[in-house]
Amino acid sequence: MNGIIILTSVLISVLCVLITLLQHYYLFYKYYKKPPIRYEIPIFDDFIPTDDRSLSNYDYSQEDDTVLQNLNALLDSADSVKKNVEVSETEVYNTLQAAIAFRLSGKIHKAMKLFEHAAAISPADADVLNRYGEFLEETQKDIVSADELYFKALTHSPDHPAALMNRKRTAQLVDRLDSEMLKTIDSKRDILKDMFSKDSYNTIKKQAYYLHIYHTVGIEGNTMTIDQLKYLLETGQVVPGKSIIEHNEVLGLQLAMKYVKLLTRKNYISINDILGIHRRAIGHVDPVKSGRFRTEKVFIGKHIPPPPEEVPTLMEVYEQWLNSEEAQNMHPVRYAALAHYKLVDIHPFNDGNGRTSRLVMNLILIRAGYPPVMVLKEQRDKYYDALNAANLGDVRPFVRFIAQCTIQILDMYMHGSEVMSIENGDKKEVINY
Template identity: 55%
Template sequence: MYLHRWCVAKCNQVKIVCQRTNEKFSFFIMNDVRMLRATFVIVFILGITCSIFISLFLDYFRTPKDSVPGTKVRVFLPFPFEHNMGILREGGEITKESLELSIRKADIEPLASTTEALSSLQVALELRSLGKNDKALKLLEHALALAPKHPDVLNHYGELLEEIQKDILKADQMYFQALMQCPDHRAARANRQRVKHAVEELDTASLHRIDHKRDTVAAIPDSNPALRRAKKEAYFQHIYHTVGIEGNTMTLSQTRSVVETRMAVGGKSVVEHNEILGLDAALKYINSTLINKLGGITVEDILEIHRRVLGFVDPLESGMFRRTQVYVGGHIPPRPRHIPPLMEQFVEWLNSEAALRLHPVQYAALAHYKMVHIHPFSDGNGRTSRLLMNLILMQAGFPPVIVLKQNRHRYYRMLELANDGDVRPFIRFIAESTEQTLDLFLWATEEYISDFPAIGSSAKTIIMED
């Protein structure tokens, strides 16, 4: 009995000792876990602090070379960073300093090219003094390619064009561009003043000749079978060349097939089909609604034209002013928020007495250019502008003018010259296209061609397919 009690007492003592040992061990484990957590937190905070100090240290001691663009290779990115897209933001403004800097970079030509151009100019002048005008002209063309905005090169090139080729219009254009670069250029100013009267006479004679051809076409009876065939052919030609200028690859026969049958052409995209259908719808709308409309042209009329031009291609954007900034070569059109008031001003000019007093070809060409310059739509600006131009011409008794797709580069070049300040070359280009279209009708109705013996194979090329 005594032994049993002694064993029980010893067991209890052992249990107490084990419990105390476990409690001490658990206490040490808990302390170790807490210490480990605290260590991780301290190391993490120290890492962040060190990285911040290192970054500030590198920024402070960065060399100027690192901040100079173009001194090291950069990864090409598909989209610019936000700070390079300031012009896209409606609320942003372009500072005067940044605008002047960009103009200066764009206008200043490389020194080496300018030096070579001036050397070529000096040699050309020497050859010209020796009577070797053909060689002098080639050297001046080379100098013009090297320094297309140098006023001396432009002026001397114009003088040589006037002397050798007797091309007064192009010479006057060179003088004008020289004055645009240097308004105080005495030789260019004197040359332009000298040819001014002759240029005006040539432009007036061209417009009179166009009026005479228009009156001759207007005198042809509507029942004339040849005229009816010519109108139908001109309709397909107009669609084919108008969409072709924008890059449509449909041939003339394919364009005719899409318009007449509404059947798809194999190997051509849906967009190309819809561009043709949209232009067909816009022409029919103009012919049935706007051409005989009383009153002036309105903004809604222009939107309705565009709604049909782009209706099959992009129904959501058709008939709507653009809501984003766009870029057209070197021309930056107005911001989207400026478009509605600019279009109101444009329509006000369209219906003004000063505009209506202009010759229809001049009036139509200026309307075309002014609208393209505003660029009010995200797409279809060129087609809508050419349709507006043809609406004005049709109201004045002219047929719809066909701007040939073969003249695409020249067409855009004339628009660029207009952006540079000289809109006359573009007006002459539209006058030339108008005369070509009239020649098409006169050639198609052979009994009326006797009044214009100069109409020959050049008119036939209008109705030939590429």
């Protein structure tokens, strides 16, 4: 009898151990499994210097400053955007009819100006948006912009018959153009990889690093010039005439970029990683709220982010999506753009959401073998317009905008590398694109 009791106890103990092991295995697989994609070792992470000495010991000459200014000049493309004003329906109607009349008479330039004016003074008028789209499609062959206008028209008037018919025609064409753009990006990326395998191009990497910080903080309103920013990062000395906040924004972004470089070796992006990026980017400016989710309701223009009590749950869902097969099977540029938009849409922090989202975007791009992308301060309006389009339900303009920024940066790196080869006298290494 005692033997049966002992044997039963042993069997129960073994069974309990097996159940415990199975539970541990399940939890480990569910929460810590590696994503299905195997990432290559990043080759563009060294655009971010590892430590301060890599900047302070670098011999900057007047020639290097010229390269930096030339690179930034390549990226200058400031556009003016008209402000919306209160107008009557009669004025909108008359402007639209005049634009159509000029179009029919062949006066395309005047018609363009009137269509632009009509769309500016009445951005929610479906007839204006649809007619403007038709004009761009017919006279400028700009299918992408036309498709965006048709979508906006349907946002304000879902049953608009002409806009419905037009968008049914253009949507597939635009998808095809977007796919071709992504192929172009991959082709340029491969060329750049080959170029960097032949030479280190240390100077252009350092200059691109400064440009990245300059434009990233510039979008948020920082007024430091490139020369002032360089002086701060190289010497650690105060820039006269600039606020403490502007200094701290630059220093914080530098720390955050170095942290992103460390994260490129990880296969899993966690909430703690995102909090760590935010803590470094904003820590100098607001040490109390940095690395913490917001506890107040916020308003971003016409967009109202989720209430603060929903943020932790939404961030858990976001983390699962970031590391899902669905997300990682996308083209990396699309994946990075959507990761940026989804995070800024949740708006988990009181401040620094844009900077953190752009850093997460670049973490994804660098892990996938692409150079970090910068959104230029001159592109601020286009950037926010694309985000607003995503808020209305069409994420394609935002993905397209990030793809265009990626091409822009690839071209800048390749052109800058070519310039450096010429200036170094090594003409055999020059590749014409």
